[in-house]
Amino acid sequence: MTLDTNHCSGEQTLIKQSTTSLSSESRDFALRAFNLSKIFYNGSNLFQSSKSKSVVLNRININVEKNKIYALLGPSGCGKTTLLKCLLGLLKYEHGKVFINQDSLCHKRKNKVNLGELGYMPQETCLYSELTVGEIFFYFGKLYSMSSKEINLREQFLIGLLNLPDSKHLIANMSGGQARRTSLAISLLNRPKILILDEPTVGLDPMLRKKIWDFLDNLAHRDNTTILITTHYIEETRGADCLGFMREGQIIEENSPEFLIKKCNTQILEDIFYLICENQTKECSGSENFVSEELTEYQPSNKVSFDFDEIDENQNTSGESEKKFFISFNRLVANIYKDSLKCLRNKKLLIIQFLVPIIQITFFCLCIGRPVKNLPVGYVNNDNSSFNLSGKIIDEMDNEILNKIFYKNFDSGYQDLKLGKIWSLFVIDQNFGNDVLELYLKKENFKNLNNIVHVYMDNTNQQISLAIRNTLFESLKKVADKYITNDHRRWNDKYNISNFDNFYIFKFEQPVYGQREAVFTNFMAPGIALSVIFFISVASTASNFEFEKRVGLTERAHISGVRTIELLLSQLIVYSFLMTAQVFIILGLLFGFFKLPLKGSFVLLVGLLLSQGFCGLSYGLSLASIFYGEETVIQVTLASFYPILLMSGIIWPIEAQPTWLSNYISKLLPLTYATDSFRAILEKDWSIGNEKVFKGFLVTYAWTILFLIVFLVMFSHKSKFTNR
Ligand SMILES: Nc1ncnc2c1ncn2[C@@H]1O[C@H](COP(=O)(O)OP(=O)(O)OP(=O)(O)O)[C@@H](O)[C@H]1O
Incomplete structure (x- = not known):
């Protein structure tokens, strides 16, 4: 685009007049920020010792007049949303002051004054997708302490104005445009005195955009609402009272569209923005200004100085009546209403909430602490004693726990053990039974046994190893109980055995707590x-x-x-x-x-x-x-x-x-x-x-x-x- 510098220079008189007309003395501000700086620290790299800083607002000033529409314009990423969030007190800022109706934002926060006089439509739609249109109106209406009747009336009006789906329509089933309009409607619900809208018209058709701007015009000029709006559609801001051009964290121009049109002698607002940006770039780079001397002399209204004497830090313009209890019953009920609906509507999540404990407890009880079953174990019985102790022991090994596999010789059994086909291999020596009996009769220590049962284990699973060991000892005990003790008299006569009870050294009495067999599940x-x-x-x-x-x-x-x-x-x-x-x-x-x-x-x-x-x-x-x-x-x-x-x-x-x-x-x-x-x-x-x-x-x-x-x-x- 070719810029005609004369366009601007020819408007010297008008510039001066307009500047004078926008001077701070004659204006009453609803929202102001002075010298505001905001830095983001981006610690993206874990190993970076110092976080990288990005200065998004650079000692910015903004003056939003009462009951006027202020359109904040600027390229993507220049800090518009950040500025709005700082004005709303949603973001901490490093430097500067924010005033809402002459009252410092810090003061408002400190004194817990209700900030409900502000209406805010965020850039993202920010709606609870599980709720219907009617329910979301009801939720926000109750947050603003509106009566159900009031909410209903306002809802009907806003549905008509913004062409919203009916009140039973689920937010989740809305189109992007419908959701955006609903979001706008929510910010208008309580007729806020100051309305901050972050790109409310994005994605809407021109007819609807016009309708919204007409409505905003009425709202500001008839219903005395202050509106601060950001938009990417520069041309639609013709209806605003003041345009703030933002670039690289600063407001480089702040004035009425009429003034700017005259100043730059072009009807196209986009051209004006381009011109002002160019001008600023040249100013910054120290090159000669393309705009006339008069324009250079012009002091943008954002440089209007703050008169702090005017502002009484202790003044509470919102009044005592706005001081709220620590917890508001209305807001608590509204939140419970919203959270319950969210919970009940999200059927899948609800089912999962009930299924998770069922699944976890059921599988715990089915899988943990139960006795292991059907463990494949092998045995090689070389015992050829007349006293068939080995056979009895093998027979008494619990068949539910052990699946006993007979092997003819050690090699074949050992190979299967190595291959993981069995958990254990018992190899019983020749003459094992007779040896045991002989020692027993002589009352000698079993340490002196020559022929024993060799147990080869795959010991990689502790619980299985313990189960096999337990089964072995249990089987020996059973043999003693069943055969030796039952045949006590006969064997006593034959072998002159006086007492078998020395098999039992310990007797576990009834436990004080828990069951006789400690259960791991318990x-x-x-x-x-x-x-x-x-x-x-x-x-x-x-x-x-x-x-x-x-x-x-x-x-x-x-x-x-x-x-x-x-x-x-x-x-x-x-x-x-x-x-x-x-x-x-x-x-x-x-x-x-x-x-x-x-x-x-x-x-x-x-x-x-x-x-x-x-x-x-x-x-x-x-x-x-x-x-x-x-x-x-x-x-x-x-x-x-x-x-x-x-x-x-x-x-x-x-x-x-x-x-x-x-x-x-x-x-x-x-x-x-x-x-x-x-x-x-x-x-x-x-x-x-x-x-x-x-x-x-x-x-x-x-x-x-x-x-x-x-x-x-x-x-x-x-x-x-x-x-x-
Ligand atoms: N939470 C954050 N942490 C770090 N950087 C951020 C954060 N929020 C915003 N920024 C950065 O600050 C800059 C300004 O972002 P902001 O959202 O205010 O821009 P914008 O002018 O609203 O852009 P757009 O018009 O695209 O919405 C961007 O460079 C962005 O990446």
């Missing part, structure tokens, strides 16, 4: 039940919360007045229903279906599982507040799953761990004492008064509180509801 079940409820809760809250944060839903709720504590309570309340159902599923399967013995209080177990569920919820929330992106949050959840499971003594006693680990780390984990507590209730019938049981609850609550504090601190201060 040992592991408490930890498994607790970890299932803990980790389902972590995963569901962490990913849901992080998703809402990432896509800007939390930001939007915040601008509508929602507080962190309300979001937190709503999540805890909605998920507690889900969790209660999960707890009953888990306990029903363990005790009802798989018949685990329950000695203690069912109510205490329900209480302990629910407490662990809440601990998991708060852990999930704290992860969502610390990390960015659902993938990262899920990865961290998974990464913490095994260490917690392994260190908490769920699978293997913590007594087996090195002392430094068990005493200083494992015992402090949220699941360790809780697992012990569960075991004590389950098998020992200990009450809450018992220290072990009490500690389980205590440590669970301590962790819950700690996680919630982390969440509240991180979410409220560090991330400030923003995506990063």
